[in-house]
Amino acid sequence: MLIIEDEPLVALLIQEVLEEEGATSFEVASTQAEAVRCACNQKPDFITSDVRLLQGTGPEAVAEIFSKLGEVPVVFISATPDECRPCAPPGIVMAKPFENRALAAAFHRMV
Numbered sequence: 001m002l003i004i005e006d007e008p009l010v011a012l013l014i015q016e017v018l019e020e021e022g023a024t025s026f027e028v029a030s031t032q033a034e035a036v037r038c039a040c041n042q043k044p045d046f047i048t049s050d051v052r053l054l055q056g057t058g059p060e061a062v063a064e065i066f067s068k069l070g071e072v073p074v075v076f077i078s079a080t081p082d083e084c085r086p087c088a089p090p091g092i093v094m095a096k097p098f099e100n101r102a103l104a105a106a107f108h109r110m111v
Helices: 008-020 032-041 058-069 100-110
Strands: 002-004 027-029 047-049 074-078 092-095
Touching: 002 008, 002 032, 002 058, 008 100, 027 032, 032 058, 047 058, 058 074, 074 100, 092 100
Parallel strands: 002 027, 002 047, 047 074, 074 092
Antiparallel strands: none
């Protein structure tokens, strides 16, 4: 699992929700470049991504990951969901604050 999120507490919450749903291995990236590097080191089975990052954007990171590795199920989680571009399918866009049950349901539906 790859969590692209620049807020450490939010990343931890996402990880905890996914661990409760059976996920076991996580990488956390806070910048676009770090996200691409993590994904290239080990292709993730599932990605969650914020839109705005410390450097770059989550959608651009995901697009670059897709171009290098192929599509991976992704959920964009953002306080600015209207800015999620490109966030075309197969991704799901969720607004912050997100509901744990909604993230868990999206995870099970996509993986």
